Amino acid sequence: xxxxxxxxxxxxxxxxxxxxxxxxxxxxxxxxxxxxxxxxxxxxxxxxxxxxxxxxxxxxxxxxxxxxxxxxxxxxxxxxxxxxxxxxxxxxxxxxxxxxxxxxxxxxxxxxxxxxxxxxxxxxxxxxxxxxxxxxxxxxxxxxxxxxxxxxxxxxxxxxxxxxxxxxxxxxxxxxxxxxxxxxxxxxxxxxxxxxxxxxxxxxxxxxxxxxxxxxxxxxxxxxxxxxxxxxxxxxxxxxxxxxxxxxxxxxxxxxxxxxxxxxxxxxxxxxxx
Amino acid sequence: xxxxxxxxxxxxxxxxxxxxxxxxxxxxxxxxxxxxxxxxxxxxxxxxxxxxxxxxxxxxxxxxxxxxxxxxxxxxxxxxxxxxxxxxxxxxxxxxxxxxxxxxxxxxxxxxxxxxxxxxxxxxxxxxxxxxxxxxxxxxxxxxxxxxxxxxxxxxxxxxxxxxxxxxxxxxxxxxxxxxxxxxxxxxxxxxxxxxxxxxxxxxxxxxxxxxxxxxxxxxxxxxxxxxxxxxxxxxxxxxxxxxxxxxxxxxxxxxxx
Numbered sequence: 001x002x003x004x005x006x007x008x009x010x011x012x013x014x015x016x017x018x019x020x021x022x023x024x025x026x027x028x029x030x031x032x033x034x035x036x037x038x039x040x041x042x043x044x045x046x047x048x049x050x051x052x053x054x055x056x057x058x059x060x061x062x063x064x065x066x067x068x069x070x071x072x073x074x075x076x077x078x079x080x081x082x083x084x085x086x087x088x089x090x091x092x093x094x095x096x097x098x099x100x101x102x103x104x105x106x107x108x109x110x111x112x113x114x115x116x117x118x119x120x121x122x123x124x125x126x127x128x129x130x131x132x133x134x135x136x137x138x139x140x141x142x143x144x145x146x147x148x149x150x151x152x153x154x155x156x157x158x159x160x161x162x163x164x165x166x167x168x169x170x171x172x173x174x175x176x177x178x179x180x181x182x183x184x185x186x187x188x189x190x191x192x193x194x195x196x197x198x199x200x201x202x203x204x205x206x207x208x209x210x211x212x213x214x215x216x217x218x219x220x221x222x223x224x225x226x227x228x229x230x231x232x233x234x235x236x237x238x239x240x241x242x243x244x245x246x247x248x249x250x251x252x253x254x255x256x257x258x259x260x261x262x263x264x265x266x267x268x269x270x271x272x273x274x
Numbered sequence: 275x276x277x278x279x280x281x282x283x284x285x286x287x288x289x290x291x292x293x294x295x296x297x298x299x300x301x302x303x304x305x306x307x308x309x310x311x312x313x314x315x316x317x318x319x320x321x322x323x324x325x326x327x328x329x330x331x332x333x334x335x336x337x338x339x340x341x342x343x344x345x346x347x348x349x350x351x352x353x354x355x356x357x358x359x360x361x362x363x364x365x366x367x368x369x370x371x372x373x374x375x376x377x378x379x380x381x382x383x384x385x386x387x388x389x390x391x392x393x394x395x396x397x398x399x400x401x402x403x404x405x406x407x408x409x410x411x412x413x414x415x416x417x418x419x420x421x422x423x424x425x426x427x428x429x430x431x432x433x434x435x436x437x438x439x440x441x442x443x444x445x446x447x448x449x450x451x452x453x454x455x456x457x458x459x460x461x462x463x464x465x466x467x468x469x470x471x472x473x474x475x476x477x478x479x480x481x482x483x484x485x486x487x488x489x490x491x492x493x494x495x496x497x498x499x500x501x502x503x504x505x506x507x508x509x510x511x512x513x514x515x516x517x518x519x520x521x522x523x524x525x526x527x528x529x530x531x532x
Contacts, residue, residue: 026325026354027340051354052402075399077338078301086397101386103405104324105362108355124363127409127447128382128435131401134391179325179340182354212353235342242337242526 002172002195002219007228010194010221011037018067019159020047022111022190023056026181027077028235031164032056033228034196036266039063049158051107051182055231055248058082059266061097062258068098070156072107079245083252093255101135106153111182113155114189125151161190164229165214166236167204168197172216175204178235180212187214196225198237277507279460280419281515282479284310285507287371287417287458293318297369298362298407301339303417304371306518307458309335313514322367324403326352335522339402343525358403362410370411372404372434373418376426379472379493381416381436381454383408384429391431401433408434413452420459420490427493437471444471461487463504472496477504 005013015021015038023031035056038046047068048057055076060066062084074085088097102110109121122141132138141152163183165176174195176183187193195214200222207213231241231248251261277285287307291297293316299308309332312319320329325340329349336344345351352361361367374383375398385404389395408414414436418424436454437444444453457464457473461482464473474496475487480503488495507515 027338028325028342028345071400073400073402074397077340078336081397081399089397090394101400103401104354104403105358105406108358112355112359123359124410125406127449128432128438128443129401129405130386130391130432131405178342179327179345179351180353181325181340184353185355233342235345239342240338245337246527 002168002216002222004170004172004200005221005223007033007037007196007223007225008041010223011041014192014194014220015043015160017043018045020049021160021162022049022156022158022186023162024050024181024183024186025164025229025232026051026179028179028181028233029164029176029183029229030054030056030232031162031196031228032230032232033225034162034164034194034223035060038065039262039266049156051104052077053082053085055082055245058084058248058252059262061085061088062094062252063262064094066097068100070100070102072102072104076245076249079249083249084258087255100137101131102153103129103131106138106151107156108182110153110156111185111189114157115185118155120152120154122150122152156189158186158190159192161186161193162196163187163193164196164225164234166197166234167199167201168195168222169201169204172219172222173204174214174219174222175207176212176214184212184214187218192220193218194221194223195219196223196228198226198228198234200224275509275512277512279479281507281512282504283417283419283458283460284515285511286463286479286504287415288314288511290415290456290458291316291319291369295368296320296322296366297371298322298324298367298403298411300372300404301336303373305335306515307417308371309518310511310515313518314511322361324354324357326354326357328352328361333521334525335518337526358406362403362406365410367411368413370407370414372407372414372416374404374416374433376424376429377416377418377457378426378429378436378439380438380441381414381457381466381473382429382432382439383416383434383436384431386431386433388430404434408436408453409449409451411451414454415456415458416454417458420461420487422490422492425491425493437466441471461490465498467496474498475501477502479504480506
């Protein structure tokens, strides 16, 4: 059952060095505040899982939090490269980064398989792609009914999922609206889940029965973190800071500029406290 | 009237889409072309972005694949697993619009690395949706700037299958969708030979000659038996594209979609 905790306590209690962690959110609702708290708590050797690493993993990788990255698209959307990710892969700075690379379809299927309690995902994919050659976890499986050769990848079962949402009620039920990505699957696939929210309310309101709701009993901790998805966006609260996404290219290109930015904006700041 | 090579490319790519298409849109050049088609000759064109937005009608070009604009103007939005399972793998998309860092003569695409995978010279973003878009959509259109470093004799990495490294692998692997059937660049448009699947130039953009295309292509490029001139952009097409780019720049404070 979800506990309402301050963000720093939620991270300290549920995320440990060496864990596999999925901070999800497809462009929308990216849990930056939680990622920054992981940086402040100096957690290391994490296996970071995320379809689109985005700026948040660029920052965590540049701070040395990660041992391994499982991903399917590692760019700065509409802008270009993730320079800290590239520096880690191309030059091993600040430490070498093992990568397990997939396609979006594979990761989406693998999260759904994890949420379903299945050992693997079976789908039609990677046909003719060199990704098969460089990722030994992409295998073939034959359909017992039709004989069609299909693709299998292991289910994603992170130790911890971290997502950001618009709101939770005091019992810890969570409402996600807008582009919902793979947040629900990531939470259900993980052993425990932390949800940061824009606000905690008495009543989630008239959401309609088809709204994306995570019941309190699927969540380990809910932490209030207003603005916790910036510079990505929270539909109904604030827009995507496209100017910052563009500026990040210049900040992250250089190790010193990056480190200064992290010191000023992350390391020497407190977690957003309610 | 004058126009840039980039505008010619976007206009030529947009013209390939029809009102009946259901189009899976990549970000950047494809997104500009798809939205231009919707704003000009194909108002009923259905656009789908991998963030889960179905039948979206953005007023400005999104900077990212999951901008709020796409959700706010969509008929409905589904989860990312549902998008890839029911809508893409389910065979409901008629056209996938892709680009990449490298393309070869058979329309195979690299968006993963330049150099060796284990020790890359340049680590590119990777597949995203492209690997399965390329095999699940009924057909694929590619839009890319022409240049000897992007139109290469051999890909450093095959991310997304076109017709295969020799033009035969797509059929041999039993992939039943058509694959790449059009490449639009800033110099020309290309279609695959029906037998060999090798792409050949079918139209040259106004003011471009064969020699220029050859200089910008990393293999001895073939020209169709009869090649024509790409019709120049009309006033309406240019006005719609420039309006769209201007609105987009104002909205983002940056230039998106080229």
